[in-house]
Amino acid sequence: MKKLIDTLQVIDNKRLNKEFFVLLLQSDKQLPEILPGQFVQVKVEGSPRTFLRRPISVYDVDYSQQSISLLIKIAGDGTRQLSKLIPGEKLNIIYPLGNSFSKPSDNRLLLIGGGTGVAPLLFLGKYLRKQYNIVPEFLLGYRSKDLAIELEKFEEIGKTYITTEDGSLGHKGFVIHHPILFDEKKEINMIYTCGPEVMMKEVAKYANNKNIACEVSLENLMGCGIGACLCCVVDTIDNGNVNTCTEGPIFNTKQLKWQI
């Protein structure tokens, strides 16, 4: 898949709450095929503190509109700068980057997300329905109700379970505590997960104990995003240090040397 450098136009910048916003970007060219789990490298202009590009997962794609959306959490200077973009402004990106979530071998799928980690899962859910006619279920975790974002978009795709740390919405606790994970009658054949590393490790541990295949989306710090700088490596069982940006960001947890 050929990678492109493209300058897209900001069509919309929707602030969802105090932390999250969604950028809708449009290309003047036909979009390349973008797969769920892939990311873009965004150039942030205007500050010496935002020197490198920011890797951001694709939240949604609309080929007919030649547009992509990015769900972004304000985490530092770069993302704060991006949160201030207004319609009509331009954004330079490199895309599509990385591998993608693998094709499921079964249709009993659970997509577990935490915080902005829900972004690639929305895109994956839509793709699973459209491409394979599979209706996945979501388990999404947030700190509190006011941070739970665009839930209706997930509910449109499949049944959506929620946890919040303060109990203001759904089940109180972390995703890993949700009762569906302990429901003997519920069959789960594959888990796809994205979120904070500590959450993904807990999910991987759960999947491992239950002998369920589990794919995680890693968010390692990246220099280039195209496999040249070797900065974003993760240690794997078969191949030692490999680039998260080209061999990942999606890995089967059995490949990773995680202590779980």
Next chain:
Amino acid sequence: MADLITNISKLKLKNPVMTASGTFGFGTEYSDFIDLSKLGGIVVKGITPKPRQGNPYPRMVETASGMLNAVGLQNKGVDYFIEHIYPEISQYNTEIVVNINGGSIEEYCEVASKINNLDKVNAIELNISCPNVKQGGMLFGIHCPSAIAVTKAVRDVYNKTLIVKLSPNVTNIVEFAKAVEDNGADAVSLINTLLGMAINSRTRRPSLSTVTGGLSGPAIKPVALRMVWQVHKAVKIPVIGMGGIMNATDAIEFILAGASAIQIGTANFINPAITVEIVEGINDYLEQNKFKSISDLVGALEC
């Protein structure tokens, strides 16, 4: 089109724009973005005698106008390079320069003599300035007798163009440039990264697994430019300049300071097409300022 042909001793480049080792993989990583045949040369990722896993993650942190890295020469070793990578990259219509590394003089010589047998590689860059390995690397580049010894030994086993990559982490870089010139170097390239560190105040831990790392990017450009200028005045061999070059104007500045060729490093991460844009920008500058040849510009600084 101005004459961009650049000679680094016996190595003939179609233009002065090269890529810096460790920032350009083996070139293939960039073939979606640029026509590699438009480059003067590609300096490939550093090669060691045996495969190396490099340093643990995290290996990189962004800093103001730059980045620190501590990759630690992750590579699959010289034999893998010759067997699996060389056949592919030797097809490129540009000069391939192999950056060689070792933990001892013997190891440097082992890699250099193996690379000496490759028809399509006309130069090596002897890396005595990597700040991110425990053995070898910068230890050779910050101790003048060691720099002399390794240059001499590699010169004995390598008969094509020998470029020595210098460390800026010394009191007087000119002393090292002159020393390697006197002991067989055909050219010097400078600067490698500057030793630095970053701390995460939230975790109260260093940002890099190795605590210290190499600083690159525009943050180091004034230091690099000063060193290129000093070295150019002191040696007769060609100087290859690098350190924070982000655009054609930066490249021109290095050439005015005395660089015969330049290398683009960190800028490739931000704009993977920057190298070709810089080739075009240099040509535009020469035409606009009525220089017929790039060689007329080398060291043309008036001061």
